[in-house]
Amino acid sequence: MKRLSWGLALCLALGLPGAAAAAPVLRVGVVDGSPPCSYQVAGVWRGLAIDLWSRVATLERLPYVVTEWPSVRQMLEASREGRLDVAVGCINVSPDRLQRYRFSLPFQEDGLAVMVIKSRLDLGRSFLGALLTPTLLQLLGGYLLAIALLTWLTLKLEARSHPAPDSRQSFLRHSSKVFQVLATGPGSNTIVATTRGNGIVILAYLVRIVSASLLVGYLTVNVAGEIQGKATGAIRSPADLRGSRVGVRSGTVSEALLKELNASSSGAKVTIVPLDSIAAGGEQLASRRIDALLADNLQLSHLLLQEETKGFLPSLALEGIRPESQAFAFSPALPEATTDRIDQAISALKRSGVVSELRQQATTPVAPQPR
Template sequence: MKRLSWGLAPTLALVLAIALPGAAAAAPVLRVGLVDGSPPCSYREAGVWRGLAVDLWNRVATLEEIPYVVSQWPSVRQMLEASREGKVDVAVGCINVSPDRLERYRFSLPFQEDGLAVMVVKSRLDLGRSFLSALLTPTLLQLLGSYLLAIAVLTGITLRLEVRHHPATDGRRNSLRHVSKVFQVLATGPGSNTIVTTTRGNGVVILAYLVRIVSASLLVGYLTVNVAGEVQGRASGDIRSPADLRGRRVGVRSGTVSESLLKELNTTSTGPKATIVPLASIGEGGALQAERRIDALLGDNLQLSYLLLQEEAMGFLPSLALEGIRPESQAFAYAPALPEATANRIDQAISALKRSGVVSELRQQATTRGNPQAR
């Protein structure tokens, strides 16, 4: 019996040698972390995860046949710490690869680059006041005054040239009514045949026409360039640089590079500090701005651009006062223990999707889709 057992041993070893490689080849299930409330990168809508980063990861997992399970985390910082501690294999999102994060965490191949932006909200009444203030400037008054002065000079020349052909009747020649009529015709155009009959008089009328054309062009150019720019500047709340956020109530998501920027500004400033208002989601920041509970909203350029496309709060007009602040690469984050072979497969899939234009297409779709119903 013992001889029979020892005789079966090589056969059993051969069977195990064939079966074990197949079992070892089974792909492990990756633990994927996501953060809600960051549209258009990652958010939940009707219980389903959506967003640019989510769609990109789904394509990568499908392309490389990677099974995975999803877990939700309160903030990007906590999700990154979970990946560093091995609680999450892949942290999925539009995660900024900042210098301090690069020293602490392990990242995938970057799939896009984005900076920070500042969004402010003004009411239509505020914009109307800004427009009126921009109109009442010395430059515009000088343009209007120069035009009226030129027409007044041409009016005097016309009266002098036509004095012989329009003799005074009942003392009306030099009356204010006659002068105002000539001034009105030269300023507006219609009715010139009623005030001049001489060749020289017609020449003055043509000259007045040229003055009107040139003056109108100058006024339109000034209103288009200067006044529109001034209104936009006033609508932005005089925020010209990140340093102007000091002394204001600024909404940011906790654990983001936006919060780090505000803390850095407060640390390096000896004057007023920015009041950091933590937000559960980017959409909450828009609501707080409409209620005048915060003065500005700081976040990723892509996220705030997406927020601008959503339904505006009634009576308020949002705009981006600053864009492209500290542009950085964005990527996924890996756990230190994630096998190098698996990380390489994910990186190669990201590279292939970038090269084929899929990432650009996902970014375009993310900024044109409809309103998410849940944040």
């Protein structure tokens, strides 16, 4: 599929000066299904890399036509063989690619990430398991023990004002009432009548405040962290993907990483599941046809923002794996004067904050439009 750049088409239609002496039309390749870098919506190309290239071409007045390629590998090979002038996308500049292809000035750096998905029931079990930890039980036990000690002191100090009942059952009922009041707060005026008794009530209040702060801090830091760890399963490094079904796009550095894992171990292998798009990987995760999704960190962060799958909670088990620069790829036959202009434009757009702005837009949730 080919499309003349809007800048050149407008120039030709209006007959502006310089149209006749326009530079040779560049052949630009893109790959669909890689949001937020490059993808199509209603036949229109969008994405961080597409927008960046459009600005570069406008800034340098470079006319171009766009062709779609089925995979990054095929697009890079086309650029190496001279069938393309520029391959546009968030293309990782890995060491092996650096030996084979010609790249532009990098416009950003990104690593790989692993997305997994858990059902809400699984997360509920993880939450209950995280609650039943020795530390939390010790905190609760310490609080109850402190209240029990204060209950004993209250009964002893208030023996004259509130004499203990004669029967054992009445005494236990009275003691439990004092314990409940000291533990919860309301009704303290009914159990003490002396100054020392009021001091015990105040001390019980302080114990409640301190204990509540400790419990909230523990739940916020420790339990939340443990739940996140359990939600992402036993994946602590890329090697933990062995024995799992992992979805990747063909011809990417993600696929190369999985092949490297399989080649370096004689044990369980990663089952590599080719994907047509990152969105398709999210759907396969939700339907449990794959166990994990491996892609660029930016792509998976974008996927998390796009849509929530009912009954499932996606999360990033690993982030920042093997961070590498990302750039466009050039044909070896592309004149150096043209590549220099493109590199200078990329540098200017980076310095002016345009690249950072485009990246921020790609990782910011879009507010729903009012109906």
